[in-house]
Amino acid sequence: MHLFYTPDIASETYSLNEEESNHCNKVLRLKVGDAVHLIDGRGGLYVANITNISKKKVELKVVSKREGFGKRNHHLHIAIAPTKNIDRLEWFLEKATEIGIDEITPIICERSERKVVKEERLEKVATSGVKQSLTAYHPKINAAISFKDFIAKDIADDKLIAHCISENDRSTITELIQPQGRYLILIGPEGDFTPKEIDLALQSGFKPVTLGNTRLRTETAGLAACFEVNYLNRK
DSSP, X not given: OOEEEOTTOOSSEEEOXXXXXXXXXXXXXXOTTOEEEEEOBBSOEEEEEEEEEOSSOEEEEEEEEESSTTOOSSEEEEEEOOOSSHHHHHHHHHHHHHHOOSEEEEEEOTTOSOOOOOHHHHXXXXXXXXXXXXXXXXXXXXXXXXXXXXXXXXXXXXXXXXOOOTTSOOBOHHHHOOSSOEEEEEEOOTTOOOHHHHHHHHHTTOEEEOOOSSOOOHHHHHHHHHHHHHHHTOO
């Protein structure tokens, strides 16, 4: 299946952007009349035929559309502290997209070693994950925000914070949530959340969770949480 991400598709005719056109023409070497699939990132899966190929543009005509392709029965939002090595955050984003995630927010914590995140780059990584997993849903990538400002928002039914302070009572994710819910999980930086941040989260209605007995890297913890939620909601 040749798949292209077309978030602005709005009619029966469509022209791929220069980057996608180059991939279609020069890399895949598709020809006029060939069929391709398009996704809009909102659940729409389209079948289209190539009608014209020029140096920088490939034109298409949509022949069918399917709504809600691969729709999940839950909503997962992971707010994660950006890693010092940005490649590790990008790895998490790509793999979480492949497994199934709806929303990602970079949160800047007291112990965060990285304060700046390029949203445009993260969008491209997520798009790559969408194509790899053949899903019609593109996760929403939010702008980076401070931990304090973020937890003040009321944006989920089940709000969890994963941390490593063992003296606090913690449960597993599957002990705290039910299938088909809306979940928000906080994942801290390499040095973990500070006790003050954990207290603030608990006061804001977050429940403490453990991801196991081993100490995980930030990106591994995020992926472990993503897997647990998707496994619980497996149909």
